[in-house]
Amino acid sequence: MADALVTMTGINKWYGELHALKDVNLNVHEGEVVVVIGPSGSGKSTLIRTINRLEPIQEGEILIDGERLPEEGKGLAKLRAEVGMVFQSFNLFAHKTILENVTLGPVKVLKMDKGEAEQRARDLLERVGVGHQADKYPAELSGGQQQRVAIARALAMDPKIMLFDEPTSALDPEMINEVLQVMLDLAEGGTTMVVVTHEMGFARSAADRVVFMDKGEIVEENDPESFYHNADTERARDFLSKIITH
Amino acid sequence: MIEFYTDNAQRFIDGTLVTVRLALLSFALSVVIGVVIASCRVSPVGPLQRFASGYVSLFRNLPLLIIFFLALFGLGDLGFVYGGFATAAVALGMYTGAYMAEVIRSGINSVSSGQAEAGRAIGLGFIALLSTIVIPQAVRTVIAPIGNLFIANFKNTAVALTITVTDLTFVSRQLINQTAETWLSLFGAAAIYTVILLFVGWGFRALEARYAIKR
Ligand SMILES: Nc1ncnc2c1ncn2[C@@H]1O[C@H](COP(=O)(O)OP(=O)(O)OP(=O)(O)O)[C@@H](O)[C@H]1O
Ligand SMILES: [Mg+2]
Numbered sequence: 220m221a222d223a224l225v226t227m228t229g230i231n232k233w234y235g236e237l238h239a240l241k242d243v244n245l246n247v248h249e250g251e252v253v254v255v256i257g258p259s260g261s262g263k264s265t266l267i268r269t270i271n272r273l274e275p276i277q278e279g280e281i282l283i284d285g286e287r288l289p290e291e292g293k294g295l296a297k298l299r300a301e302v303g304m305v306f307q308s309f310n311l312f313a314h315k316t317i318l319e320n321v322t323l324g325p326v327k328v329l330k331m332d333k334g335e336a337e338q339r340a341r342d343l344l345e346r347v348g349v350g351h352q353a354d355k356y357p358a359e360l361s362g363g364q365q366q367r368v369a370i371a372r373a374l375a376m377d378p379k380i381m382l383f384d385e386p387t388s389a390l391d392p393e394m395i396n397e398v399l400q401v402m403l404d405l406a407e408g409g410t411t412m413v414v415v416t417h418e419m420g421f422a423r424s425a426a427d428r429v430v431f432m433d434k435g436e437i438v439e440e441n442d443p444e445s446f447y448h449n450a451d452t453e454r455a456r457d458f459l460s461k462i463i464t465h
Numbered sequence: 466m467i468e469f470y471t472d473n474a475q476r477f478i479d480g481t482l483v484t485v486r487l488a489l490l491s492f493a494l495s496v497v498i499g500v501v502i503a504s505c506r507v508s509p510v511g512p513l514q515r516f517a518s519g520y521v522s523l524f525r526n527l528p529l530l531i532i533f534f535l536a537l538f539g540l541g542d543l544g545f546v547y548g549g550f551a552t553a554a555v556a557l558g559m560y561t562g563a564y565m566a567e568v569i570r571s572g573i574n575s576v577s578s579g580q581a582e583a584g585r586a587i588g589l590g591f592i593a594l595l596s597t598i599v600i601p602q603a604v605r606t607v608i609a610p611i612g613n614l615f616i617a618n619f620k621n622t623a624v625a626l627t628i629t630v631t632d633l634t635f636v637s638r639q640l641i642n643q644t645a646e647t648w649l650s651l652f653g654a655a656a657i658y659t660v661i662l663l664f665v666g667w668g669f670r671a672l673e674a675r676y677a678i679k680r
Contacts, residue, residue: 300588310583324587
């Protein structure tokens with residue numbers, strides 16, 4: 220197989236005393252969709268936040284498209300621009316309109332011409348189904364709409380990979396599907412994605428691989444069908460029996 | 466009584482113009498200083514943080530009048546000689562700037578960490594992050610305290626008469642000496658300060674209503 224888009228080798232991370240990531244190794248290939256699940260506090264967010272160095276690591280190496288993650292500074296900012304990130308709490312820029320939220324990165328970071336950035340932003344907003352909201356402010360949109368804008372904002376940077384940290388868990392149930400649908404479309408279109416989510420439906424229809432974490436370790440990597448029906452490890456089966464009760 | 470004001474209208478107007486110019490100039494300077502010092506304080510660079518907190522401690526803990534004298538005589542001894550007006554504008558701007566830095570810093574702390582994180586995630590560097598995401602939001606949450614600073618700064622311009630600036634307070638004191646109309650002289654200046662600042666307060670409330678961020 221070709222070189223992986225993301226290569227994480229021997230990652231160790233501590234928050235003070237707490238060993239949050241223990242000897243983590245993970246590769247993500249181009250076009251692949253990897254779903255990360257695990258109990259609360261197992262290190263899922265920490266793991267994906269290390270990929271664009273929102274969290275620094277103490278040991279190990281992370282390569283993105285063959286390039287080592289730089290320390291702080293210009294190089295890091297450039298690399299972050301190549302990695303899209305969608306947060307649980309949307310984090311749209313509260314003082315900017317929807318359109319400005321999406322054009323800000325391309326104009327300020329990629330130095331794209333403003334008119335071109337706006338045109339692309341409108342296309343992206345159309346694609347995620349919020350084209351008619353372009354001139355509103357984030358607080359005027361529903362959670363599901365805000366999250367779709369957040370996805371458009373990340374896509375506007377034309378990233379090599381998209382990271383999602385529980386993108387639907389802050390949403391009212393009736394809005395979950397509209398966001399998942401956008402993510403499914405992306406997956407189908409070949410976008411490389413790492414998604415922390417407990418949405419089994421999404422994992423089963425879109426994921427190439429499920430990564431199960433517990434206590435800072437990657438305990439199991441499996442294809443979705445095997446994972447949900449017949450996980451290899453006891454810890455994964457135990458975890459699944461707890462979440463699949465309803 | 467009316468005659469006193471019609472006779473001296475031009476002097477009141479001149480004094481008011483000096484006061485307004487001094488207030489605006491020093492306030493603008495205080496905003497620049499406040500933004501720079503607050504940015505240093507939240508920067509990840511240790512020496513910048515220490516410089517910023519040193520600045521704030523120094524200028525908050527000196528009486529304004531001492532700062533004026535320091536600016537006038539201190540700079541004079543160092544060979545920089547400015548007029549009273551420029552010296553007053555700089556001294557007052559540096560003084561109010563210390564308070565401005567604290568107000569802006571509290572605003573920065575009120576911006577949720579997710580906002581900065583989202584900015585970093587799209588590749589904004591520290592300066593771009595502060596100037597396009599954090600400070601614009603911070604300023605919106607502190608419009609009211611900035612309004613208070615504007616008003617305090619405006620009134621503090623009166624101290625400038627001690628270094629020969631011919632502001633509104635200077636004019637009223639001069640009229641007392643020349644006409645012996647103590648009450649009328651003082652009342653004229655007081656009325657002008659009050660009316661201007663009532664409008665300013667009203668303006669800041671309007672700004673707040675317009676720009677406060679909906680969450
Ligand atoms: N900034 C931080 N400082 C200190 N400890 C932290 C920090 N962030 C996370 N932790 C700790 O690291 C561990 C892993 O946290 P993380 O947020 O990665 O878990 P998670 O799997 O995403 O959990 P959840 O499902 O609740 O989101 C937890 O024990 C958490 O308390
Ligand atoms: Mg998490």
